[in-house]
Amino acid sequence: MKKTVSLFALLAVAFVILATEQGFAQEKTPVKVKDSVVVTGVVIVHVLKAGKPLELQCNEGATGCKVLQGGDYLMLQLPENHGLYDCKNVEMYRPDQVKEEDEAIGSYCLIEK
Helix, strand or coil: CHHHHHHHHHHHHHHHHHHHHHHHCCCCEEEEEEEEEEECCEEEEEEEECCEEEEEEEECCCCCCCCCCCEEEEEEECCCCCCCCCCEEEEEECCCCCCCCCCCCEEEEEEEC
């Protein structure tokens, strides 16, 4: 009986670990940056994701806050409580940056319109 309970507990722990890893493994989504502006110290990036307008914001001068040129990018939405801002955080990547270890070119707060 003890072996069965121990085996069950081990399988339960393994399941939780795998589920947690899957939760952090996010996929980069293609987006199109229309333009970027700076308004009173806030960088605002206008983005289209599958035709839906989004707005990315960051504080000018903050680590990872960049004005992006128009064009194609990849966007990664971070899990809750990850990132610099108290909102949905995203990181932006160049379109050729598909590996997990690629370094983000910018970090932003996602504002859905």
